[in-house]
Amino acid sequence: MARPELLTPPSPAASGRAFPATSPFRPLRHRNFRLLWLGTVVSNSGDWMDQVALNWLVFTLTSSPVYLALLNLCRSGPILLFTLLGGAIADRVERRRLMTISQTGAMLTAIALGGIALTGGTVWLVLALATLRGVLMSFNLPARQALISELVPREDLTAAISLNSATLNLSRVIGPAIGGLLIASVGIAVAFWLNAASFLAVLIGLACMSDLPPRKPAPPVSVWQSVGEGLAFVARDPILRGLLVLALVPLVLGMSYQPMLAVFAEDVLSAGAAGLGLLTSAAGLGAVLGALLVGAVGGNLRRGRVMFAGLALFGSALLLFANARTLGLAALALLVVGMGSSLYQAINNALLQEHAPDALRGRVMSMLFLTRGMIPLGAMAAGIGATLVGAPAMLSLFAGLLLVLVALGWLLNPTVRELA
Numbered sequence: 001m002a003r004p005e006l007l008t009p010p011s012p013a014a015s016g017r018a019f020p021a022t023s024p025f026r027p028l029r030h031r032n033f034r035l036l037w038l039g040t041v042v043s044n045s046g047d048w049m050d051q052v053a054l055n056w057l058v059f060t061l062t063s064s065p066v067y068l069a070l071l072n073l074c075r076s077g078p079i080l081l082f083t084l085l086g087g088a089i090a091d092r093v094e095r096r097r098l099m100t101i102s103q104t105g106a107m108l109t110a111i112a113l114g115g116i117a118l119t120g121g122t123v124w125l126v127l128a129l130a131t132l133r134g135v136l137m138s139f140n141l142p143a144r145q146a147l148i149s150e151l152v153p154r155e156d157l158t159a160a161i162s163l164n165s166a167t168l169n170l171s172r173v174i175g176p177a178i179g180g181l182l183i184a185s186v187g188i189a190v191a192f193w194l195n196a197a198s199f200l201a202v203l204i205g206l207a208c209m210s211d212l213p214p215r216k217p218a219p220p221v222s223v224w225q226s227v228g229e230g231l232a233f234v235a236r237d238p239i240l241r242g243l244l245v246l247a248l249v250p251l252v253l254g255m256s257y258q259p260m261l262a263v264f265a266e267d268v269l270s271a272g273a274a275g276l277g278l279l280t281s282a283a284g285l286g287a288v289l290g291a292l293l294v295g296a297v298g299g300n301l302r303r304g305r306v307m308f309a310g311l312a313l314f315g316s317a318l319l320l321f322a323n324a325r326t327l328g329l330a331a332l333a334l335l336v337v338g339m340g341s342s343l344y345q346a347i348n349n350a351l352l353q354e355h356a357p358d359a360l361r362g363r364v365m366s367m368l369f370l371t372r373g374m375i376p377l378g379a380m381a382a383g384i385g386a387t388l389v390g391a392p393a394m395l396s397l398f399a400g401l402l403l404v405l406v407a408l409g410w411l412l413n414p415t416v417r418e419l420a
Contacts, residue, residue, distance in 0.1 A: 030153075033151040035206070036205055042201035044168055048171055049182065049191055049194065051175075052180055058126055061123045075130050076373050078131055078134030079134055079373045083141065083367075085223065085224075087146075087363040090363075091226065091363055092223070094212075096206050099202070100206050102143070106140070110193070110195045113129055117188040138369075141365075149354075161350045162291045162346040165345065169287035170284070173285070230360055231363075231367075233360055234367065238415055240364060242413040244352070246311070247371065250406075251375060252374050255341075262276055282335045282338070286339040287341065289335075291343070304416050304417045306347055312340075315403040317337040317339075382395065
């Protein structure tokens with residue numbers, strides 16, 4: 001059962017636009033959320049475009065895959081190290097202001113990277129800027145997620161998170177394609193500068209929001225004490241503890257397939273670069289469809305059970321993909337992988353936000369983003385295992401472990417399983 005006393009009813013400015021009760025777009029009738037969502041559409045596309053440009057810049061400076069791996073570490077490592085601190089600060093200051101500061105800083109790093117691409121610079125300077133971007137995202141991500149619950153009423157929260165997830169996955173398809181075209185036609189610097197311009201969409205949207213709930217005064221304890229309080233609260237709360245375990249461990253196991261897609265496309269399916277593009281697009285399309293499905297019907301179902309169903313679908317389809325030997329079957333399996341993972345993540349995110357007290361919501365959501373730093377560790381383990389026993393066998397093992405975890409979670413977490 002949800003705990004209404006932990007929820008601070010938001011007072012979003014609504015536009016009065018009519019959306020059907022089952023429409024996944026119904027959260028857009030709330031003006032403040034609409035402003036955030038529109039900014040996110042533009043900014044996320046720019047961010048994925050930036051990632052392509054950043055990888056290409058490092059490779060042109062070094063011609064070394066080792067530096068590409070180091071770049072990934074510089075981008076994800078700070079999130080693992082600083083996101084808990086970012087969540088504590090998101091609970092102490094106005095979340096919109098924290099987002100404004102972090103987004104402005106990220107925009108400045110994009111401008112600087114464009115300058116390096118145009119005039120030249122050392123790879124170490126690029127890596128330093130990538131690390132700074134990771135630190136800024138450690139503060140931005142918890143604030144952004146916790147802010148959503150202030151922009152929509154409770155009955156639209158699941159749909160709002162699902163729509164946000166669909167937008168992110170759609171931008172994963174659009175952004176890299178635009179980035180590749182820009183690099184080929186006008187150069188890397190322009191790609192970085194267009195990404196910098198995309199941050200303006202978020203900043204303008206944040207500035208135009210109105211009627212946000214007032215923030216309570218910060219508690220008279222240090223930031224690190226706030227981090228400890230958040231961890232202790234989650235450890236004591238069986239619902240939040242169960243939801244976070246289900247958020248972290250399956251993704252470390254399941255998302256290890258992403259960096260191995262090139263191996264499957266080339267060595268297992270003999271499909272080449274075109275096959276890699278099809279596989280990547282299939283997973284992205286499935287994720288968009290899964291998120292929209294949650295937005296349409298998630299609020300009318302027992303969401304705990306649907307979350308477990310999404311996890312089971314994720315693991316089963318991943319096992320099918322690992323053992324597929326034709327491109328068509330592999331693409332279909334990845335479509336279902338994307339649907340299952342997106343469905344489970346969107347519901348898990350919504351339940352976390354609903355069951356976290358407003359005063360702790362930033363800290364709880366920051367624990368969710370530990371996956372950003374942990375997934376590369378799972379991918380590294382999968383890569384080493386694939387070298388030893390082959391990619392299909394290693395991915396089958398991870399998918400099997402994921403299904404075992406689903407079964408254990410279903411049996412050992414009846415309270416989470418029955419959440420409405």
